[in-house]
Amino acid sequence: EVQLVESGGGLIQPGGSLRLSCAASGFTVSSNYMSWVRQAPGKGLEWVSVIYSGGSTYYADSVKGRFTISRDNSKNTLYLQMNSLRAEDTAVYYCASIRNYAFDYWGQGTLVTVSS
Amino acid sequence: QSALTQPASVSGSPGQSITISCTGTSSDVGSYNLVSWYQQHPGKAPKLMIYEVSKRPSGVSNRFSGSKSGNTASLTISGLQAEDEADYYCCSYAGSSPWVFGGGTKLTVL
Numbered sequence: 604e605v606q607l608v609e610s611g612g613g614l615i616q617p618g619g620s621l622r623l624s625c626a627a628s629g630f631t632v633s634s635n636y637m638s639w640v641r642q643a644p645g646k647g648l649e650w651v652s653v654i655y656s657g658g659s660t661y662y663a664d665s666v667k668g669r670f671t672i673s674r675d676n677s678k679n680t681l682y683l684q685m686n687s688l689r690a691e692d693t694a695v696y697y698c699a700s701i702r703n704y705a706f707d708y709w710g711q712g713t714l715v716t717v718s719s
Numbered sequence: 720q721s722a723l724t725q726p727a728s729v730s731g732s733p734g735q736s737i738t739i740s741c742t743g744t745s746s747d748v749g750s751y752n753l754v755s756w757y758q759q760h761p762g763k764a765p766k767l768m769i770y771e772v773s774k775r776p777s778g779v780s781n782r783f784s785g786s787k788s789g790n791t792a793s794l795t796i797s798g799l800q801a802e803d804e805a806d807y808y809c810c811s812y813a814g815s816s817p818w819v820f821g822g823g824t825k826l827t828v829l
Contacts, residue, residue, distance in 0.1 A: 638818070640765075647722070647823040648757070648765065648808050661817050664720070697764060704812045705755035705770035712764055 605629035605708045607698050612713030619688050619717075625681040625698030625710055633676040636701035639683045641694035642712075649694075652683065653701070666692075688717045723748065723809055723821035730827040736797040739824045741809030742790060747819055749790040753812035756785060756794045759823075760805045768807075769794060796826070804828040 611623040623639070639651040652662045652672040660672050671684040681698050695714050699706035724742040731737040741748065741756075748754055754772045757765035767776055769785040772792060782797045792811070796803055809821040 640820075647806075648759075648810075648820045650810075650818040650820060653817055663816070703770050703774075704751075704753040705767055706757070706765070706810070707767050707770070707776065709764040709766075 605700070607700065607708055607710035609696065609698055609710040609713040612696065612715045614716045614718065615688055616719050617689060617717055620684070620686045621688065621715060623683040623685065623696055623698075623713060623715070625683075627679050627681065627700075630700065630708075632674050632679050632681055637672075637674065637681045638699050638701055638706060639672060639681075640697045640699055640706065640709075641692075642697070643691075643694040646694075651696070654681070685715070688715075690717050693717045720747070720813055720816040720819045723811060723819055725807075725809060725821040725824045727822070728825045728827065730829055731796075731799045732829045733799050733801065735799050736795060737799060737826065738796075739794045739807055739809075739826070741792040741794070741811075741821050743792075743811055743819070744790055747811040747813035748787065748792055750814065751812045752787065754785065754787055754792040755810045756783075757808045757810065758803075758805045759808065765808065799828055801828050 606628045638653040654672045669687045673682045695712040697712045698710045700708045756769040759765040772787045773785040
């Protein structure tokens with residue numbers, strides 16, 4: 604059974620940094636396209652970043668230069684390093700696997716709150 | 720990349736059919752047959768309902784169907800049931816800025 608479990612969210616001051624983790628089971632992270640999608644409170648879904656199986660990475664304009672997606676193949680875990688955090692980054696962050704260019708499996712999400 | 724355009728809300732009675740539209744551009748919906756649809760109940764993670772415009776993942780009811788014409792994709796739910804009440808999001812692959820979501824549609828089952 605495929606399972607994705609996010610962790611690392613919390614309350615952080617503006618300008619701070621946070622690293623989110625997404626531990627996968629039931630499939631191999633490095634063999635799949637993996638993504639982060641976020642949802643601000645009461646708002647819609649926003650695609651954040653993707654890492655392809657070959658290692659290429661892409662980012663939404665709203666986070667480019669501040670966020671970095673990566674993976675640890677030995678731990679079968681996906682990461683999102685978030686720097687220079689802003690209030691508008693406050694959201695539930697979901698990791699998701701991608702198949703057929705659709706987000707097929709999702710984690711339960713982890714809440715990031717950026718506030719002083 | 721601008722968000723895809725969905726109606727904010729739709730409603731229908733049990734047993735009826737409803738359709739949710741999703742309008743993009745020639746750079747996303749119009750260029751790729753890679754539109755997907757997600758159902759999200761309050762406090763839950765989204766669930767994939769349709770991929771590649773009209774394909775259903777295993778386990779998704781055949782009451783859900785998808786289509787596309789030009790820059791607009793559509794999700795149709797037939798035989799509405801109470802449990803279909805949720806938020807629905809469309810998403811399209813867009814090449815250079817890979818994915819873009821719609822703003823979401825709240826479905827109310829009357």
